Every structure is written in structure tokens, then in C-alpha cells.
Amino acid sequence: MSKIRIYEYAREQNISSKEIIEMLKRLGHSVANHMSVIEESQIKEVENYMNQLKNGEQTSNKQKEVAREQTTQNKAQKSTNTSKGTNTQSNNNSNKHSNNNRKPGNSTNAQQKQGTQNKASVGTQQNKSKPSTPSNSKNVKSKDAKNDEKEFAGSKEKTKKTKAHDKHFNDDKSVPANKKRRNKIKHQRAEAAANQDEVSHLVISGPITVGELGKKLGKEPSEIIKKLLFLGVMATINQELDIDAISLIAEEYGVTVEEKIEVDEDQFELFNEEDDPATLKERPPVVTVMGHVDHGKTTLLDAIRHTSVTSTEAGGITQHIGAYQVEYNEKQITFLDTPGHAAFTTMRARGAQVTDIAIIVVAADDGVMPQTKEAVAHAQAAEVPIIVAVNKMDKEDANPDRVKQELTELNLVPEDWGGDTIFVHVSALKNEGLDDLMEMILLVSEVNEYKANPDRLALGTVIEAELDKGRGPVATVLVQSGTLQIGDSIVIGNTYGRVRAMVNDKGRRVKTAAPSMPIEIIGMHDVPQAGDSFKVYEDEKKARSISEKRSIKQREQELGSNAKVSLDELFQQIQEGEIKDLNVIIKGDVQGSVEALKGSLEKIEVEGVRVKIILTGVGAITEYDIMLASASNAIVIGFNVRPEPNARVTAEQEKVDVRLHRIIYNVIDEIESGMRGLLDPEYQEKVLGTAEVRQIFKVSKVGTIAGSYVTEGKITRDSSVRLIREGIVIHEGKVDVLKRFKDDVKEVQTNYECGITLEGFHDIKEGDMIEAYIMEEIPR
Numbered sequence: 001m002s003k004i005r006i007y008e009y010a011r012e013q014n015i016s017s018k019e020i021i022e023m024l025k026r027l028g029h030s031v032a033n034h035m036s037v038i039e040e041s042q043i044k045e046v047e048n049y050m051n052q053l054k055n056g057e058q059t060s061n062k063q064k065e066v067a068r069e070q071t072t073q074n075k076a077q078k079s080t081n082t083s084k085g086t087n088t089q090s091n092n093n094s095n096k097h098s099n100n101n102r103k104p105g106n107s108t109n110a111q112q113k114q115g116t117q118n119k120a121s122v123g124t125q126q127n128k129s130k131p132s133t134p135s136n137s138k139n140v141k142s143k144d145a146k147n148d149e150k151e152f153a154g155s156k157e158k159t160k161k162t163k164a165h166d167k168h169f170n171d172d173k174s175v176p177a178n179k180k181r182r183n184k185i186k187h188q189r190a191e192a193a194a195n196q197d198e199v200s201h202l203v204i205s206g207p208i209t210v211g212e213l214g215k216k217l218g219k220e221p222s223e224i225i226k227k228l229l230f231l232g233v234m235a236t237i238n239q240e241l242d243i244d245a246i247s248l249i250a251e252e253y254g255v256t257v258e259e260k261i262e263v264d265e266d267q268f269e270l271f272n273e274e275d276d277p278a279t280l281k282e283r284p285p286v287v288t289v290m291g292h293v294d295h296g297k298t299t300l301l302d303a304i305r306h307t308s309v310t311s312t313e314a315g316g317i318t319q320h321i322g323a324y325q326v327e328y329n330e331k332q333i334t335f336l337d338t339p340g341h342a343a344f345t346t347m348r349a350r351g352a353q354v355t356d357i358a359i360i361v362v363a364a365d366d367g368v369m370p371q372t373k374e375a376v377a378h379a380q381a382a383e384v385p386i387i388v389a390v391n392k393m394d395k396e397d398a399n400p401d402r403v404k405q406e407l408t409e410l411n412l413v414p415e416d417w418g419g420d421t422i423f424v425h426v427s428a429l430k431n432e433g434l435d436d437l438m439e440m441i442l443l444v445s446e447v448n449e450y451k452a453n454p455d456r457l458a459l460g461t462v463i464e465a466e467l468d469k470g471r472g473p474v475a476t477v478l479v480q481s482g483t484l485q486i487g488d489s490i491v492i493g494n495t496y497g498r499v500r501a502m503v504n505d506k507g508r509r510v511k512t513a514a515p516s517m518p519i520e521i522i523g524m525h526d527v528p529q530a531g532d533s534f535k536v537y538e539d540e541k542k543a544r545s546i547s548e549k550r551s552i553k554q555r556e557q558e559l560g561s562n563a564k565v566s567l568d569e570l571f572q573q574i575q576e577g578e579i580k581d582l583n584v585i586i587k588g589d590v591q592g593s594v595e596a597l598k599g600s601l602e603k604i605e606v607e608g609v610r611v612k613i614i615l616t617g618v619g620a621i622t623e624y625d626i627m628l629a630s631a632s633n634a635i636v637i638g639f640n641v642r643p644e645p646n647a648r649v650t651a652e653q654e655k656v657d658v659r660l661h662r663i664i665y666n667v668i669d670e671i672e673s674g675m676r677g678l679l680d681p682e683y684q685e686k687v688l689g690t691a692e693v694r695q696i697f698k699v700s701k702v703g704t705i706a707g708s709y710v711t712e713g714k715i716t717r718d719s720s721v722r723l724i725r726e727g728i729v730i731h732e733g734k735v736d737v738l739k740r741f742k743d744d745v746k747e748v749q750t751n752y753e754c755g756i757t758l759e760g761f762h763d764i765k766e767g768d769m770i771e772a773y774i775m776e777e778i779p780r
């Protein structure tokens with residue numbers, strides 16, 4: 001064994017990779033992550049370090065022997081306990097005792113193996129293990145704090161030699177041993193008492209580092225580190241401790257800890273301000289209509305609007321904004337008239353859920369089509385109730401049973417077939433079945449009791465927004481809670497302003513907008529984006545400061561974070577418990593391969609993580625696929641297909657991991673490796689550019705020359721290329737010759753024409769796209 005990756009070594013040693021990384025860092029080696037390779041010499045250093053720690057602990061354990069004897073009986077008794085609560089209480093004891101016979105630092109694994117017995121130990125490094133409850137911790141302290149105080153005294157002698165009072169202790173060699181000990185304890189108590197005067201109660205609002213905790217407790221960080229070590233946690237001064245670890249450490253100093261959950265005022269979309277149930281009033285349901293192209297969405301929405309208009313206010317059918325309300329049986333229903341997918345994808349990707357009910361329109365003469373499947377996937381991913389409108393029932397070849405059959409395969413089982421999905425037969429063209437549909441919407445909404453508090457400052461979501469030449473930034477928003485009023489100071493996305501005017505869906509100016517009401521507003525300083533949240537504040541100054549904070553935060557996030565799942569980080573996220581289902585979207589060239597891939601991927605299960613396929617489809621990867629992936633935290637697999645150009649841009653913006661393959665085995669291997677943390681992340685593909693084949697020249701000795709036009713980036717002589725026909729990869733290989741006019745050239749930039757021949761491949765056609773790429777090493 002000369003070179004080995006950290007996670008492999010960690011596995012061998014039964015220690016977490018994090019702990020090994022931590023040790024290496026302390027030893028002055030810079031390592032990137034669990035995939036980093038370590039040398040044999042480094043391993044030796046780590047082993048020495050572990051031995052030192054082990055010996056150190058054993059020495060201090062000896063010092064504790066007397067104290068331990070007192071608790072031996074307890075231990076024996078406790079080790080036979082099986083109830084979780086009791087074991088939790090014994091946690092500190094068992095931890096310390098087990099320090100005798102295990103390597104330091106392997107606490108995490110050891111704890112995991114011991115099951116609940118050690119579960120409540122300070123799971124700081126993993127940050128996920130459940131804490132002991134405060135009452136348990138108190139019990140821990142009653143017996144163990146005293147031991148720890150002694151042990152702590154021992155450690156202090158070692159770590160704080162330079163401090164004056166400790167020097168005095170150590171130098172005091174003439175004093176007899178017993179007296180020395182007595183002095184020490186006295187000193188310790190005095191110090192503890194002094195500290196208690198200083199601090200007896202801490203208010204913490206989230207994780208803090210070891211150093212910060214030391215400061216708050218008036219203790220040296222090294223003391224805290226030592227204490228953590230005895231609790232089985234290796235920590236550095238800059239390591240963050242969770243609230244449970246903080247409580248345990250603080251309690252050892254007799255300090256109580258209170259966790260104050262600070263609400264990040266500017267991140268208002270992230271938390272729900274709970275309204276008192278008594279203040280909640282019924283609100284109209286918000287409905288989105290989705291379906292395959294030409295299955296009749298627009299006709300259906302028009303018919304619904306018309307029904308409502310003719311029954312309530314003749315004449316005013318002009319729709320001004322992308323959402324409207326209709327009245328039926330004296331109840332209001334809000335319809336979002338944005339392209340169905342956008343309502344789900346763009347908004348969900350931003351964390352906004354505006355739709356209560358999804359209507360999936362399927363033409364009875366055509367059945368389930370690719371966009372029907374997509375629509376169903378979006379609605380299912382958003383977990384909203386679905387009503388199926390089987391449209392075009394007036395047509396002779398209408399076959400509603402086929403629709404039912406096909407939708408059953410997507411887990412939408414009709415009620416009359418024993419399922420719970422409502423199917424309504426309609427003809428949007430002939431205005432038939434609309435009453436049924438409206439009644440079903442009201443029924444679903446009655447069952448789900450959609451409610452909001454109208455008597456508060458409003459909050460909601462932007463449906464669409466634009467810059468109007470005359471009026472400035474204009475946004476159509478949906479009020480989701482509270483009542484929006486003219487003059488309100490509003491933060492909307494990253495901009496703010498004062499609501500100067502509001503126009504409703506009938507084009508009328510209004511002064512207030514209640515929950516579920518779509519409204520067009522003007523008065524913002526900038527144009528927000530669809531899916532942005534808005535919130536009203538008491539005054540404009542506050543709104544302005546909140547919006548500034550939001551802008552800064554967003555910029556920081558854009559710069560530094562990648563919160564989405566990527567295969568490279570998957571293993572880490574699985575280990576940290578962030579992922580249980582790996583959501584995957586598969587797009588492929590033919591249905592057969594998509595199905596085969598789906599079947600194989602669903603069989604993979606690693607460390608309790610399953611692959612969950614949320615959408616499959618045939619054809620190029622579209623922007624909608626990317627937005628769905630972004631909204632559902634999924635990765636996208638393209639099998640023999642490529643992303644459309646705007647999909648590629650969106651994937652970069654949304655930081656969606658798109659994996660493109662031509663061999664099923666490679667896909668399976670890659671996903672499985674990612675899940676096991678074995679992915680080799682050293683190389684990644686970088687697309688250089690794309691050229692469109694505009695003319696074909698067949699030359700007898702040369703073969704097919706593709707007269708091409710570089711539409712994006714550049715094509716280089718030494719790049720690898722893919723030939724793409726209608727979104728499907730026909731060939732992968734190398735450029736043979738690259739020419740501008742008669743000259744061989746090294747590269748051709750955007751907006752230039754060129755002649756390209758491919759190595760060993762001549763079946764090029766006009767309209768094909770040539771994508772050039774290189775394999776690039778990922779900097780570590």
C-alpha cells in the first residue's frame with residue numbers, strides 16, 4: 001500500500017473521513033476532501049498522532065481512576081439497560097470508559113455501531129446525531145461533571161502551563177502531594193465559581209465555533225477541545241459546534257444554554273409565519289391548467305372564463321393579466337394563465353408554491369403525450385391534488401378509457417377504477433362538462449380547506465413581471481396571505497418600492513387585494529422575476545434595508561454556493577444525511593433505452609439511498625427538464641441526447657448536474673460510484689462550441705466535407721466532436737480536417753464559416769449540429 005484515498009483509509013480504520021482530514025490538517029497537510037490521495041508517510045504520521053492521542057487519553061484516564069472506581073458500579077448497571085432514555089443518560093460515562101479501549105477519533109463509527117447506547121454523545125462532527133435532552137444532560141452532569149472537573153484539571157495543567165496561576169501550581173514542588181491536590185481542587189472551585197459569576201446562562205442562536213464558545217464561557221479553546229475529545233469528538237478551534245454539543249460542554253461549567261431561534265428577517269420566503277388558526281379565513285383555490293400542446297388548455301381556460309363572465313358581468317372578458325378569478329356557485333376560483341409548466345418549474349425552483357390544484361388536460365382522441373407526462377411529473381413533484389380533464393369528448397374518435405389506462409400507468413388511477421384521481425369528461429369547444437369540472441375544483445378545495453389570514457401585512461408571489469415603457473416595472477402578483485393595499489411598502493424579490501396602483505384581472509383599478517387574488521402592481525424600483533416572493537413592511541425605510549440585505553445575500557450565494565445535488569458531492573451529502581432519494585430525470589433517444597435505463601437505475605441502492613426517477617422522456621434535454629431538476633433537486637441524465645442550447649445555459653445558472661452518456665453501463669456505473677463516493681472527479685467535459693452544418697460537399701478522396709457555420713463558441717482542430725441530428729447524438733469522434741476556405745486552421749470562432757471533416761465518419765447531413773468539446777482536468 002503506497003497511495004490510498006482518504007475515504008478508503010478511513011474505512012479501513014473504522015474512522016470517518018472527516019476525522020482523518022481533520023488530523024491531516026492539524027499535521028500541516030492540506031487535503032481537499034475524502035477523495036484526496038494520501039501518501040504512506042502521511043499515514044504513518046496520522047497513526048503516530050492517533051497513538052499519541054490514545055496514550056494521552058490513557059494517561060489522563062489513569063488520573064481519573066479513583067473517580068472512575070466510584071462509577072464502575074453505575075457503568076455495570078447502565079450497560080445492561082436497554083431503554084433509549086436510560087442509555088442516553090449513561091452516555092457520558094460509557095463514552096469515557098470506552099476511551100480506554102478504542103482509538104480516539106473513531107467515536108462516530110463506534111457510536112454508530114453501538115446503536116443507541118452512545119447516540120446522544122456529542123455528535124458534533126456529524127452534526128446529525130440526536131442530542132440528549134436537557135433533562136438527560138442534567139443527569140449526565142450530576143455524576144460526570146465531577147469526574148470531568150478532575151479530568152479537566154489534569155488537562156489544564158498540560159495545556160495552560162504558561163498561565164501564571166498554573167505555573168504557580170506546577171512550581172509548588174515543596175508542598176506535599178495531598179496538600180497539592182487539595183490546593184488544586186480549591187483553586188479549581190474558586191475558578192469555577194468565578195466563572196459562574198461571569199457567566200451562568202448563554203443565549204445561542206445557532207452553531208458557534210469552539211473558539212467562540214470558549215470566549216463566551218471565558219475558557220481557553222484548548223480546554224473545550226480537550227473536553228470534546230473526551231466526549232469522542234475531534235474538533236479544531238474553528239469547528240462549528242451544534243447546539244447539543246454546546247449545551248453539554250456548557251453544562252460541565254454549570255452554565256445553562258438557551259437556544260434562541262433567530263428569524264432571518266430578510267429571508268422571508270424561507271419561513272412560515274404561523275397565523276393564529278382563529279384568524280384564518282377561507283380563500284379561493286389557485287388552479288393551474290397543464291397539458292400537451294393542442295390538447296385544449298387555451299380553449300378550456302377561455303371557456304371557463306367565458307362561463308364566468310356571461311354569468312356575472314357581461315362584456316368584460318378582456319383579460320389583462322396572466323391570472324384571473326372566476327365565480328362559480330358564489331365561490332371564487334383563481335386560475336393561473338401562465339404556461340402551465342412555468343408556474344410549477346420557475347416558481348418551485350425559487351421555492352415558491354403558488355398552485356393548490358393542477359388540472360391536467362388530455363385530449364380524448366390523442367391520449368397521453370410527452371408533455372402530459374411532464375405535466376403529471378411536475379404536479380406530482382409539487383404534491384398538489386390533480387384533476388384530469390379529458391377533453392375533446394365531442395370528437396368521434398374520443399377514447400376516454402385509453403386516457404384512463406395510460407394515466408393509470410403514471411399513478412393517476414380514476415375513482416371508478418378504485419383509485420382516487422378525479423377524471424372529468426369535457427368538451428371545451430362545446431362548453432360541455434365545465435360545470436362538472438368547476439364543481440370538482442370546489443370539492444377538492446372544500447376538502448383541503450385553503451385558508452389564509454386576510455388581516456395582516458400581505459405576502460405572496462410574483463406570477464410575471466416586465467418593464468413597461470410608460471409605467472416602469474410592472475408585476476402581476478398573487479397575494480397569498482394578508483391584504484395588499486395601495487401605499488404599502490413592499491419588498492419584492494431583491495427590489496422594493498411602494499404600491500402606487502393596483503389593477504385587477506378585469507382591468508379595473510382597485511385599492512385592496514385579498515388572499516388568492518391576482519393583481520398587477522406598479523411602484524417598484526426594479527423588475528422582479530417570476531417566482532420571487534414579496535412581503536409588505538411597516539415603512540419604506542425598512543423595506544429598502546431588507547431589500548438591500550437580500551441583494552447582498554443573493555450575490556454571496558451566487559458566488560459561493562452550489563446547493564444542488566451533484567454527483568461529485570453526492571457521497572458527502574448522503575453521509576451528512578441530506579439525501580435519502582436521489583432524484584433523477586432521464587431523457588433518451590428512444591423509449592426502449594429510456595425504459596432500460598430507468599429499470600437499471602431503480603435497482604441501485606447504496607447506503608439506504610435510492611434512485612427515484614421523477615421524469616423520463618424521449619428527445620433533447622429541454623429548459624423545462626432543467627427547471628424541474630432544479631425545483632426537485634434532481635440530476636439530469638441525457639442518454640444519446642444533448643441539452644438544447646438554452647437548457648445548457650439554464651443548467652449552468654441553476655447549477656443542475658447534467659450527465660450525458662452513450663452507454664447504459666456507464667450511466668449505472670457513474671451513478672453508483674457517485675453514491676458510494678467513488679466517483680473519479682478528475683476530468684470533466686467542457687463544451688467549446690457548436691457549428692451548424694449548412695452545406696454538404698462530397699469529395700471523392702476526402703469524403704464528406706461539412707460546410708459549417710460556427711454559431712456558438714469555437715471549433716478547434718484538436719477537439720473531440722459530436723454530431724447531433726434533431727437533438728440526438730449520431731456520432732462521437734474527432735475532427736479530421738478543419739479549414740477556412742482552402743487553409744487548414746487551428747480554430748474557427750463564432751460567426752465564421754468553415755469546412756469540417758470528421759475522422760472515419762461521413763454520414764453528415766445539412767442541418768446537423770457539430771458540438772466540439774475537450775476533457776478538462778478539474779482543479780482541486
Ligand SMILES: Nc1nc2c(ncn2[C@@H]2O[C@H](COP(=O)(O)OP(=O)(O)OP(=O)(O)O)[C@@H](O)[C@H]2O)c(=O)[nH]1
Pocket residue numbers: 291292293294295296297298299300391392393394395426427428429430
Ligand atoms: N373538437 C374539439 N376540439 C377542441 C376542443 N378543445 C380544443 N379544441 C381544438 O384543439 C385545438 C387546440 O386547442 P388549444 O386550446 O389551442 O390547445 P392548447 O393546449 O392550448 O394548445 P397550445 O396553447 O398550443 O399549447 C384548437 O383547434 C381547438 O379548437 C374540444 O373540446 N373539442
